[in-house]
Amino acid sequence: MPEPCPVPTTTPPNPARPPASGSALRGATLKHVVESQQFTVPLLMELFDRSRGMEHVVARGGTLDYQNRIMTTLFYTPSTRTRLSFEAAMHRLGGRVLSTEHAGAFSSEIEGEQVEDSIRIIGGHSDVIVIRHTAEDGARRAAEVSPVPVINAGDGNGGQHPTQALLDLYTIYRQRPLDGLSVAIIGELDKGRTARSLAYLLAKFDRVKMFFVSPPQLQMKQDILDYLDEHDVRYELESDIDRVIGEVDVVYQTRIRPERVRDMAGRNNDGRENDGLKRYAIDSKVVQRMKPDALILHPLPRTVELDKSVDADPRAMYFRQAMNGLYVRMALLTMLLDKEQAARSAWW
């Protein structure tokens, strides 16, 4: 009796060894998306070119030719917005979606099964897997055994969220040259998945300067600072938004929970009293001190750290940023699926 027709697969490259920054291999290295530092500048430029194209596809209400491709969203911890953004992207490409919004609670993995077995099985049923795992190395472990591309949609608490960083960077890129940018990254940076992933990406560009603005005890972790030192990227650690807000091109605001900044209560540079939170929150007053062409980004959801009074400011980019998530994820999916398609064709 003949063997069953195997699903064509290619050996996944080890994503633990990302190619050196600046590699000229456009697209050739993108098998999985595990961490933002794996993206080279040429790869980013290819992604952004494709994202521009996707803006037109969506605006015309069309879809592309991926009607037989299946994407699985495998979320061990729920994130309605990120999941729906990926799923909308796949649908706008004309593709199909398998979805689980709470695999952590709803699967037998809680009884001891490993993510590797789940991925081997689901990888046989779909053409690309979008995973949000609770462990910091969850996405990497998935990529190491998956027969199909894996995209990290956020892992662990201090892990990464590379597609968020890609859409953040694309939002800046659509408005501004990336070389020479000065960027304030504000919030609870020690646990800031999106801040961490963005720092890695910004470091790829020339003459960038980053200001990490956070209470000292919540500052950016040493691994990121070491990476920036290694790559000769300039940065400063700040504990007060007032000292940087007027001189940066981009303000990247992230979540701040009031209970984590309570002991920062005191007096601002300008003499105003504050309750700790005020030192890091952005409202219509803070915005007045920004450059007239500054960009205000936030990965959302927001609570107290970004006031609704800012929404009407033309510098507020955060809803456009969310919209860009659709275009960037569409573009990323095509890069991964086209490659897989080529492998599949070669196999037959």
Add this chain to the structure above:
Amino acid sequence: MPEPCPVPTTTPPNPARPPASGSALRGATLKHVVESQQFTVPLLMELFDRSRGMEHVVARGGTLDYQNRIMTTLFYTPSTRTRLSFEAAMHRLGGRVLSTEHAGAFSSEIEGEQVEDSIRIIGGHSDVIVIRHTAEDGARRAAEVSPVPVINAGDGNGGQHPTQALLDLYTIYRQRPLDGLSVAIIGELDKGRTARSLAYLLAKFDRVKMFFVSPPQLQMKQDILDYLDEHDVRYELESDIDRVIGEVDVVYQTRIRPERVRDMAGRNNDGRENDGLKRYAIDSKVVQRMKPDALILHPLPRTVELDKSVDADPRAMYFRQAMNGLYVRMALLTMLLDKEQAARSAWW
């Protein structure tokens, strides 16, 4: 650098100001579906015409031409049946579905985010949003900021469930002229979303009379009664099913939880002893006293208030009623999407 291509949108009309009943603007006023009283008679007739057409589409196993349109079901509190009915409707139109069955538990909104931000983002990713929110004004708040049509799939405890009322009315309309109807609406009417929404719709037609049958402490709330008074619609408040069951054209039964009618135990008009519940429940004996051509409706799910012995009675309409939900929701989606399509075409 040029601006990104914006998603074409139109300014949403303020749904807090529904057009006057009887407006001749067929379809022109339907941007969102927030509450049943926003429907005019001509709009209802257009909806029902389209619903008839959908019966044929489904019976032939076909789909329509909405293959590039995406509907998001955003349910903050789960309702499997209502969600699946909307999703089936979108699929039968040939469209695509993004789904979350428990956004309340699975999103960061519990951490303080407002529904407005979620809607702005999801509205950029899909062409229509079906929302079930926990707050009574959740759907209205969503509609006020959404770039795409919003449909209220039930909000709050004493709020509305307008598409349920539309399918209820369509079920009657398919069997009976709506003018001159006498209708008994039975159950825990104080918390009856479906009963409330239906009362608003019935009030649009001539010479309708409603009997609200409920223990006095669970009766229909004053806001509905004021609305009916204002529009010169006849109604009576009753506490015993026996006094109306024999003279109405339509019996609209809704949920009754035994613990809420326990103190109604006593003796029926006909001398039968009952346990309170019996005063409001429908079984094969009660059915015998109905008019031979009466219609029995129930929004389902049912428990003790509608006995299975009634299922075989030709007057039992409730399973057909559930099926009509598919047709009415298909029709409603086409009315909203066709309008959005027109706006989109005009924009380009």
Add this chain to the structure above:
Amino acid sequence: MPEPCPVPTTTPPNPARPPASGSALRGATLKHVVESQQFTVPLLMELFDRSRGMEHVVARGGTLDYQNRIMTTLFYTPSTRTRLSFEAAMHRLGGRVLSTEHAGAFSSEIEGEQVEDSIRIIGGHSDVIVIRHTAEDGARRAAEVSPVPVINAGDGNGGQHPTQALLDLYTIYRQRPLDGLSVAIIGELDKGRTARSLAYLLAKFDRVKMFFVSPPQLQMKQDILDYLDEHDVRYELESDIDRVIGEVDVVYQTRIRPERVRDMAGRNNDGRENDGLKRYAIDSKVVQRMKPDALILHPLPRTVELDKSVDADPRAMYFRQAMNGLYVRMALLTMLLDKEQAARSAWW
């Protein structure tokens, strides 16, 4: 006024009376899939022929012509993997999917509604229903009232999981003639839905011998043994894997929770000490004593009872087995939907 167009239905046959084994009516008897013993050998052969074809459809990345058909997965208790396998199957056929991953928690059925009402309603909205119910007779009750085909995706604790058994059998069939097989079925057999369903299927073939390997207190229940006695099928009850592992053609390993075999600690036949679990677990040492062409199956997920060191062994079939689930479920869906299509065509 004319009657609404009813959805064409055919009276469901009573699945409580499966046709006699060996029936020559190929396909004619498959209206619902409730339990594995309802499959005759000719029906199994038709299913396996179709499954072979599906391997080619999937490998070529194509889909079939079911683009207007809707499958609902109605899972009262979550099982991410089984659900995704069915949904992938429907998508690979070109079809559409309505999904609920936790109807038990998310529906009003917990408030007292019966599965029958849910099925009547959902059956009006979709073309086939895949149900996982908590009660042992949940799938049968659903099939008895459903206007469309119902597939049992696992019911109760000691119930059945017939599609798992079908894909298990297909995995063996692809490698080996089924007549004359000797099969060791290992694990907590008293609660083993998959083991029970497989035993029924294997009993259909000639000269099969089964070894049920389990601690005596967790052995296969009497109803299965009675069925095998009645059909003259050979079996033995064993409590130690060592006594059968070297002579069987197929090792069907299933879940073993360590706490249930703790009191089996002692000494193996070969004198090795063990902790109870070792008497039933498979690792690279146990595998050495198997026949060189034995097949190792496991329905997955696995934990301690099947060591990862076995994965590289060419006899390990369990990931291929999971993949076969896709092909068999695609084939099964076509058999049910083609039949429904024929009924629909006849009706019009």
